Amino acid sequence: MNDSKSLRSRIAQTVRDIPRSGIRDFFEIVSSREGVISLGIGEPDFVTPWHIREAAALALDRGVTSYTSNMGLLSLRRGISKYVEKKTGIAYNPEDEVLVTVGVSEGLDLAIRALIEPGDEVLYHEPSYVSYNPLIALAYGVAVAVETQKENGFRLTRAELEKKATPKTKVLLLNYPNNPTGAALSKEDVEEIAAFAIERDLIVFTDEIYDELTYDREHFSIISVPGMRERTIYLHGFSKAWAMTGFRMGFTCAPPELTEAMMKIHQYSMLCAPVLSQEASIEALKHAEKDIAYMKAEYKKRRNFIYASFKEMGIPCIRPEGAFYAFADISQFGMTAHEFSLKLLDEQNVACVPGTAFGACGEGFIRCSYATSLDEIKEAMVRIARFIEKL
């Protein structure tokens, strides 16, 4: 009876309904090829700074191999609290308002599962990170995409939010600086969105994993707006600015009631984040300012380069202000984003991610990550220029 059709029919309907990630499909095609220059990678090309690796190794030498408190090591939570306060001016109590998670991915899953009941609507902006929509669906929520526009530099505006809000809207999910567009918000943008959230009495989830990586101005967090702290789950982690993706370290900051609710799910599903990663993160918070500044300066040069190169080629692209992605508009070539990406891979061995992997409104765009060495980026730009010349 266990033929594959019968097995498939036993898979939960919600899971069957979730499409495979467009990134995964593309990954398989790219992986089958040799000598590809990839601008498709969503993680830093830097190795975790030495002293952070050393802290993890030292903890291992000391025999630190146990579980930790469900919430995470208190010393780490204290460090997180201090870090967030320094950045945003908002203080969270490390005892009951900070939760250490396995990456922001887990934090987001916890936030969604803790708050969303069947039929609750979650507003999120597209193009967006690939996991938002499926995670909402897995919690039986209704994911409502607000399409951001190239003309606005992919910034989310109150007018667009108003169009999609209903009485069932419970949560607004934000991600700025943004993956995949590289867009960032000004203080005024953030205040406008906060006013909307307060007026509609919404809970806000704000994924600020890229907040250290802004190139033209300081990041301004929505939790810094008066009246937002009490309705916001702030999500952050060590993967990007500290180049610690493989450590899988994230955290949430939220009022005690919300933190307790997330903690309940976390304790039964994850128990705690890995202790060695927590030890490494304590070090990361103490001594990594210079490392972050160095990596940011490198990304900035690459950002400048990739933006200038697209401009030179006549490919429109908003100037990325944060994260490490350029979202280039290839609609003039009369191909879908998928077709363009495949043809580019086929003819020039350069991998980019089709914009549609990040939502339907990503059609006509490709995401080019500049978290790769300058030499590779230079070669990729030469090849893309050669590619479009023949189109």
Add this chain to the structure above:
Amino acid sequence: MGEIMNELLNLLKQNALESPGNLAKLLGISVDEVKAQIAEYEKSGVIRAYQAVVNEEKLDASLVTTVIEVKVTPESEGGFDRIADLISRFPEVESVYLMSGTFDLLLFIKGRTMHEAAGFVSEKLATLPGVTSTATHFMMKTYKQNGILMHTGEGDERLKVSP
């Protein structure tokens, strides 16, 4: 602007052959600004030369690098400068530094054989008035030079495409 120009120097130190066009793109300034600044650096002597970083071990007839610690008697006028300048003018000598610590000058010299290097020390260097003693070390292997790893190791192990 000062910061950008420092960055320009860093980029040139990494790759002196980088085109003005690429440098301009990287720094977000114009090609003319890049060219003018490089000319200024050359004129003022901030940039002294452009050289290739060569992995000598890959060459059939690789050169022997010798590192020599030199103790000298400083002179009442000019201290170490006169003798350091004198030593710098030997064509075999690649670099000369004045050091703190147990010796005074540190030299890097290149020769075809150890014998040649030893000859330089005994015949030219040790006999200079003012040189009181020398200690000679032969360099055995170069792992990194001028910020460049000489043996490139493993490649990029990240997933080729990730969210």
